[in-house]
Amino acid sequence: MDKIVIEGGRPLKGKIKIGGSKNAALPLMAASLLTSDKVILTNLPKLCDVKTMDSLLEVLGVQTTLLMNRISMQAKKIKRFEAPYELVRKMRASILVLGPLVARNGKARVSLPGGCAIGARPINLHLKALEDMGAKVKLAEGYVEASCSRLKGARIVFDVVTVTGTENIMMAAALAKGQTIIENAAREPEVLDLANLLNKMGAQISGAGTAVITINGVEKLHGATHRVIADRIEAGTYMIAAAMTRGDVMIEDVETEYVAALIQKLKDIGATIETYANKVRVVGPKEILPTDIKTAPYPGFATDLQAQFMTLLTLANGTSTITETIFENRFMHVPELVRMGADLQVEGNTVIIRGVDKLQSAPVMASDLRASASLVLAGLVARGVTDIHRVYHIDRGYESVERKLRKAGARVKRAKVKY
Numbered sequence: 001m002d003k004i005v006i007e008g009g010r011p012l013k014g015k016i017k018i019g020g021s022k023n024a025a026l027p028l029m030a031a032s033l034l035t036s037d038k039v040i041l042t043n044l045p046k047l048c049d050v051k052t053m054d055s056l057l058e059v060l061g062v063q064t065t066l067l068m069n070r071i072s073m074q075a076k077k078i079k080r081f082e083a084p085y086e087l088v089r090k091m092r093a094s095i096l097v098l099g100p101l102v103a104r105n106g107k108a109r110v111s112l113p114g115g116c117a118i119g120a121r122p123i124n125l126h127l128k129a130l131e132d133m134g135a136k137v138k139l140a141e142g143y144v145e146a147s148c149s150r151l152k153g154a155r156i157v158f159d160v161v162t163v164t165g166t167e168n169i170m171m172a173a174a175l176a177k178g179q180t181i182i183e184n185a186a187r188e189p190e191v192l193d194l195a196n197l198l199n200k201m202g203a204q205i206s207g208a209g210t211a212v213i214t215i216n217g218v219e220k221l222h223g224a225t226h227r228v229i230a231d232r233i234e235a236g237t238y239m240i241a242a243a244m245t246r247g248d249v250m251i252e253d254v255e256t257e258y259v260a261a262l263i264q265k266l267k268d269i270g271a272t273i274e275t276y277a278n279k280v281r282v283v284g285p286k287e288i289l290p291t292d293i294k295t296a297p298y299p300g301f302a303t304d305l306q307a308q309f310m311t312l313l314t315l316a317n318g319t320s321t322i323t324e325t326i327f328e329n330r331f332m333h334v335p336e337l338v339r340m341g342a343d344l345q346v347e348g349n350t351v352i353i354r355g356v357d358k359l360q361s362a363p364v365m366a367s368d369l370r371a372s373a374s375l376v377l378a379g380l381v382a383r384g385v386t387d388i389h390r391v392y393h394i395d396r397g398y399e400s401v402e403r404k405l406r407k408a409g410a411r412v413k414r415a416k417v418k419y
């Protein structure tokens, strides 16, 4: 197993280039199941989760060619309609094949994802929406089985905003008979990116990016080529890193509009931000000011940046709070940051953060993707050498993390753990 070793105390300087979005790429890849033609994606990030989705598509009979940052996918015929436990347990986003499989194939059997480190993460809303569209859904032996000769359009009102739920139903509705209206839809940029690809494939979708999406189902979809949008969470992570190391970094290839809530918070803590077309310059403040944050669905402050921003606030000159409203257990980074000298107190879904002068290095353990990013950030500012274990989590969502940080002046390397 690998660990990341960081010698802290160096401000990040220079440029960091952002890759394609993981959470856009995964549903875009699943959309290839909806047509027998070729779907090509460019600006695909090289990540473990992308490889897992590629393996899953191959199991289902999609012919894929994954080369560098480009993938070509052709689902001439769906050979198998089952997403097996072995792949779904590696990546919950595998549930994204459910909607397309039922829509194209009339049936699907997908292992239930179960909970993960950050919460229970049910999929009841995906299933209820498919039932509303006429699918028969049952749970058996840890699998969800859904079938329907042809899905029909329906009015779906999601109880809570769900990103992959919106994406699953949008894909299913693209081939359904009649009109589907999704209310309280997720407004995340990744949902809009998926709608853009589906429309290129011949779907009739309007309103994506707003809370009401209308989909007029069509008989057939065709092939398309699409560039995956930039990863706003990767961009946000490096923006926070630049601010907290008191660095000066130009983050390149980022859609600045998609990180607006973060930019506001970085300004609140005293950072200087300059935005250009597809670039953001972040200059860290001399003194980090405290602030209060509450995570929310887009366009609010992203839960996927909560852990990283908490690391920054551990060094603020005063007391801050972070309230997590999306996931019930997304504070796994807290005890690890405390081991590095942070002063954090958890009260329900809020963490009270009393700023300290310095973090100190310590061996720490990553528990999930964004928690591991927060520990990398902590290592960048800590006094001494920090070892971060279980880094396979970070490889799920950050392409070439050590290389990008090293280029910006950090002392980071990957090493093998002997025991």
Ligand code: EPU
Residues within 6 Å of the ligand: 023, 026, 093, 119, 120, 121, 122, 123, 124, 125, 126, 127, 160, 161, 162, 163, 164, 165, 303, 304, 326, 327, 328, 369, 370, 397
């Ligand atoms: N929820 C339900 N029932 C459902 C679906 C969701 O109660 O059927 C609840 C969840 O338990 C949660 C809330 O709704 O409390 C929002 O969950 P959502 O469905 O939006 O999350 P997701 O689609 O499973 C995606 C991202 C996550 C990101 C969340 C929130 C992908 C592949 N994953 O997950 O990304 O945190 O939206 O923005 O798009 C990450 O990249 O680190 C990550 C975890």
